[in-house]
Amino acid sequence: MTTKSPSASPEFSVREFFQRFPDDDACLAHIMQVRFGGTRFECASCGKESTHHKLAARRTFVCANCGHHVNPTANTILHDTRTPLVSWFYAMYLFCTTRHGVSGKELQRQLGVTYKTAYRIGQQIRVLTSKAQGFDALLAGHVELDEAYVGGRRSGGKRGRGAPGKTIVMGLAERDGRMKAVVIPDVKKDTLRNVVLDNVEPGSVVSTDELVSYNLLAGDGFTHGAVKHGKKEYAHYDHRSGETFHVNTVEGFWRLFKASVRSTHVQISAKHMQRYLDEFTFRASNRGRVNGMFDLLVGAL
Template identity: 30%
Template sequence: MGINVVQFQKGLSMNQFIERYGTEAKCYRALYRWRWPQGFRCPQCDGRARSRFRRGETVYYQCRGCRHQTTLISGTLLQGSRLPLTQWFQAMYLLSSTKTNLSALELKRHLGVNYKSAWRLKHKIMQAMVEREESRKLNGFVQIDDAYLGGERNGGKPGRGSENKQPFLIAVQTDEQLEHPTFAVIEPVKAFDDAALKDWIARRLAPECEVYSDGLACFRRLEDAGHAHTTLVTGGGRAATEAAGARWVNVVLANVKRAISGVYHAVRQAKYARRYLAEAAWRFNRRFDLRSLLPRLATALVRCKPCPEPILRAASNFHG
């Protein structure tokens, strides 16, 4: 059996990371290139000419056309942060290079910051992952399954009716032979009902997808939306998870659940499930080039709008 070239590819080693991004100046230059790859652009008028000056330790850029003043992190998810760029880069490296997950508590210990700062860092980075994954649509052959995050509370409702469980859908795009997964969408839904499925299908599946799923009643909406739909009758046990048309969605689902339950002592599913699931999807969908993960994540951070802590904490799992 040959080596899986995706799993065994070389990523960015710790030594390489320190060599490239070990100082504040190196981080600043890299972030500048990723935010303005064609050179400075005024966020107000898109002008290119600018002057540069300092106020204290902060470098400002003033557009010569409209005289708008900005900084490297203004208008981005890093806006308002007092942490040095080296700690942001360390957090991005740790969260993108780990194969599973990294809790805010562990991030706190790695970076030497307090827990609140580590929590904000982690959730802002996960928010960037959410926004990058929001527009993804799957094509061709797609395997879909329903699942839950969370478990039963003491004294609460058992099973699917538990107040501590967040339903979500996981879908994995494969090649035509159903032998290799390519991309995944992992997203919370309000319920496994017709309304939620119609909305999800419209946003997440390209026209004419061929879809494989189990016999959950709401998956009939796939046919109403014009998709070829194969309902798999697999029974139970391990054989059901390895059936053609269901294997890869079950493999990815098992990895996601193991990564979340094995790292986090508690996740507030009702508010933050979208971020934790998007974190898993973001890494899975970019696993083909591990060396590019940090630049792509940093680019996402500088392209996303600011998200102050009140907005960060007032999260919702759902659109609208």
């Protein structure tokens, strides 16, 4: 059910990072490894299995047989960058290891670049976290759903559902598995139903709060249970299905997300919300696999 990552070492320290990637050549070699399986592969031009040598002072490798050029950063966000590849790699590393996310200010400090550059790098890595998740597969098994109201003004005015500038988001989590979160326009019946139909495999077990009505999902072939938060119920065991219905995983995710946004990002507009959601679900889906997460990002370049 869970997508396995290429490598799954639980630890990847900062020290280890700089040992593995001391300079841009090391980064290039790693991109070659992830994209082509190394420097020996079938040449796209001559068709021979041949070794590719790196050209000095350039981001280019050359086929030993026919001289065909391979640029491992072609068609990636790294192609025209003037920022050293090590800085990009270190920024990706921070995105994999920092639970609360990485703000533009933090990247500016850590990479020694301007705020504008740091912000741009951060946004582009968020796009990578979205690509790296490759959400073609529907969530399955027991899936929790819970909505939240995020962003908007920090203080003053109304709080909660009706507060101005808030974005409505829906979180979906497989028990002990992958996570996904999407921006939704409202919490009308059809909207909620479509979120489930678009993202969850039919026949799955679905936990929600009381916002989603029973017969809505049962009619679509889901086994659905709801916790009645209004009645201070936080989990309930269903004897007929043998399932325990609760949305604690997603609630925990929203708590972390909201606290992180408050402490590091100050304000996120509705327009940019999906990128931040992708960043956080990427980490949540790959908990404890920093190496694997890092290579997923490199692979998504």
